[in-house]
Amino acid sequence: MTEVLFYGFAALAVGGALGMVLNVRNTVAGAMSLVLTMVSLGAIYVLLEAYLLGVLQVLVYAGAIVVLFLFVVMLLNLREDDLGASRQPILKAVGAGAGVLALGLVGLSLHGTFGPAAILPEGFGSYREVGLALFTDYLLAFESTSLLLLGAMVGSVILAKRSLD
Amino acid sequence: MLETVLKLLFIVLVIMGAFLPLITWVERKQAAIMQDRIGANRADLFGIRALGLLHPAADVLKLLSKEDVVPAGANRVLHLLAPVLALVPAIITLAVIPFGGTYVFGATTLDLVVADIDWGMLYVFAVGSIATYGAVIAGWASNNNWALLGSMRASSQMISYEVTMGLSLVGLFMVFGTLRLPEMAAAQDTTFRMLGFVEHFGWVESLPVWLGWVRLPAWGLFLQPLGFLLFLTCIMAENKRPPFDAPEGESEIIAGYHIEYSGMRFGLFYTAEFLEVPVIGALVATLFLGGWSIPYLSQEAIIGGVSSVFGLGFATGLCLILHVSMFFLKVIFLIWFQMLLRWTLPRFRYDQVMDLCWKMILPLSIANVFVTAFVILFLEDLG
Numbered sequence: 431m432t433e434v435l436f437y438g439f440a441a442l443a444v445g446g447a448l449g450m451v452l453n454v455r456n457t458v459a460g461a462m463s464l465v466l467t468m469v470s471l472g473a474i475y476v477l478l479e480a481y482l483l484g485v486l487q488v489l490v491y492a493g494a495i496v497v498l499f500l501f502v503v504m505l506l507n508l509r510e511d512d513l514g515a516s517r518q519p520i521l522k523a524v525g526a527g528a529g530v531l532a533l534g535l536v537g538l539s540l541h542g543t544f545g546p547a548a549i550l551p552e553g554f555g556s557y558r559e560v561g562l563a564l565f566t567d568y569l570l571a572f573e574s575t576s577l578l579l580l581g582a583m584v585g586s587v588i589l590a591k592r593s594l595d
Numbered sequence: 596m597l598e599t600v601l602k603l604l605f606i607v608l609v610i611m612g613a614f615l616p617l618i619t620w621v622e623r624k625q626a627a628i629m630q631d632r633i634g635a636n637r638a639d640l641f642g643i644r645a646l647g648l649l650h651p652a653a654d655v656l657k658l659l660s661k662e663d664v665v666p667a668g669a670n671r672v673l674h675l676l677a678p679v680l681a682l683v684p685a686i687i688t689l690a691v692i693p694f695g696g697t698y699v700f701g702a703t704t705l706d707l708v709v710a711d712i713d714w715g716m717l718y719v720f721a722v723g724s725i726a727t728y729g730a731v732i733a734g735w736a737s738n739n740n741w742a743l744l745g746s747m748r749a750s751s752q753m754i755s756y757e758v759t760m761g762l763s764l765v766g767l768f769m770v771f772g773t774l775r776l777p778e779m780a781a782a783q784d785t786t787f788r789m790l791g792f793v794e795h796f797g798w799v800e801s802l803p804v805w806l807g808w809v810r811l812p813a814w815g816l817f818l819q820p821l822g823f824l825l826f827l828t829c830i831m832a833e834n835k836r837p838p839f840d841a842p843e844g845e846s847e848i849i850a851g852y853h854i855e856y857s858g859m860r861f862g863l864f865y866t867a868e869f870l871e872v873p874v875i876g877a878l879v880a881t882l883f884l885g886g887w888s889i890p891y892l893s894q895e896a897i898i899g900g901v902s903s904v905f906g907l908g909f910a911t912g913l914c915l916i917l918h919v920s921m922f923f924l925k926v927i928f929l930i931w932f933q934m935l936l937r938w939t940l941p942r943f944r945y946d947q948v949m950d951l952c953w954k955m956i957l958p959l960s961i962a963n964v965f966v967t968a969f970v971i972l973f974l975e976d977l978g
Contacts, residue, residue: 458735459673465728472721485717493724494757497750500731504743556713557774 436477443470457503461496468492480555602709606689609923614873615866616651618930622869623650625934658865661858666737669855673736678856678863681729684722685870691715692877693777695887695918696784696894698911707887707919708777715776716768719878720761723833727753729867730835730842730852737855745851748945749835749842755952756832763825763960766967767882770818779815780886784893786810787818812890815883821963823883825956830879831933832948834871838940841948876929877922884925887918894918 449463468491475484553559564572620635624647627634635647643649665674695707712718727750734746771779788810811817832839843851853864880886889897894914902910943951 456670458732459670462673462676462728462732469725481712481714482717485714485721488721489717489724493721493727494754497724497727497731497754500735501747501750504731504735504747557717 432477436474439470439473439477443467443474446470458500461499461503464499465492465496468496478555479550482555482557482560598705599709602707603690606692606694606709607686610689610873610877611686611870614926614930615870618869618872619651619654620648621930622934622937623647625931626938629935629938655862658859658862663858663860664855666739666855668738670736670738673732674855675860677729677733677736678860678867679729680732681726681867682863682870684726684729685867685874688719688722688874688878691718691776692874692881693780693886694877694922695915696781697777698915700908700911705915706777707915711775711777714774716764716774720757723760724757726833726867727757729864733856733864734852737852739855741848741850742852742854744848745842745854748848749852752835752839752842752948752952753833755949756829759952759956759960760826760829760833762957763822763829763963764882765960766822766963767815767819767826769964769967769971770815776881776886780881780888783812783814783885784888785813786891787813810891812885812888814885814890819883819963819967821959822967823879825960825963826882827879828951828956830875831936832952834868834875836868836872836933837937838943839948840942841945844942844945872930872933873926875933876926879929880922880925884929886925887922889917889921 443466446463446466446468450460450467453460453463469488472484472487472492475481475487478484623635626632635650636644638644638647638649638653640649665671690710691708691712693706693708693711698705698707730749730753731746734742734744734749737743767779768774771782773779773782788808816823835842843853853861856864888894897914897917898907898910900910901913905913
């Protein structure tokens, strides 16, 4: 049952990713394919018993971030010629090269790391365990991330204000 | 497996089979009563009008028989997908809502919830966040400027209120110490002393003695009154019904994101909106009105009282029926309450909707988190 679900959601995730890359003319359809990938990844996390990660994947990425993408795409109202200019052959070649390189690196780092399935500790992936880890062992990293986000937010408000004035 | 399917059938049949058709009739009749009119009473079958109860059936027949139009410039696939994206989240939210407690019949234990998951409330938020796409995609795929304006309003409103909806519940999570909905409902099946803490202060003697012993049901409403108000506001804004219906404000943008939909495809948006009314009722009842619990009459009290006369099996069965009826009674009350608000308050202007969210509800819900934390620390200190 778990394997059937895993292959189903994995196929959906890959299909969604392909849909996003291949939908060059229609950015909104591309963004919706991205949503499909995000939701399928969330389902795969749940199958791996990382419940909090899975539900946050849907809540934050699929539910909020891609909606903001859509918001921007709709406001910009891109036309064909806006999209066409940057699509030169040399950029495509560089992109393809980078993709192959990344895939190779992932393959190399994964090579030989597959052992027997790990035994999960009690409460693995629950919001309690993640919350405890986040607010005790990793408190400094957590707080500095929030400072970083605050800085980005203040910066974007200042930039937007300047162009308004 | 069979048990899960039966529970699923029960909740879906009650909410979608009984509540959903009646709710359009209730809304019209309630509006009519509130505005001193007669209301829907024209649809008849062989001269029988049945108080206008035939109107829902007439509506569905009309919507089904209308032409299904997809505009020429529209993106066909996304245009057809949008109503489904709007409707599905409302249905699947029902999976985690408990419509009764836990009952032990001899060797078998019956949990009256379809999916008892540890992160139940997070599931509700995640599903709710997917509902945004229905409105957003509908407006964009229609290739109509009014529809696009409507979906812009809908997406910004829904994203903003999702943030505050989550924050307004943090206090409640701290009080109950769980995100599991059946556990939250069960925690409310008791009472607490409203002013139980005052005896720790010197000035308690100046108050009448009986005041210290007044007991209230341990409902979320009494433990988190501010949280209740904020959450109810946010979840009603999420549903985009009046007074939060700026995304479909007829006087400004005609009908908003579903202007280019006709027939049953429009009907699906309509259904999603109406279906969310009982779903919101069930959610608010579970979180704040004690779910299936009967005030001042806990499960042990019912079973203990009845089983001494009629036996344990009968007592448990009776308790189950009472609890399920109580739950749907609370849902009906909350549906009435939502309709009351809908016909009382005028539509907010778009900037007022956003100001309410970010300048009023957000600071208040953060303050609620801190006040709740201090009170919990204080009470733990007292022991």
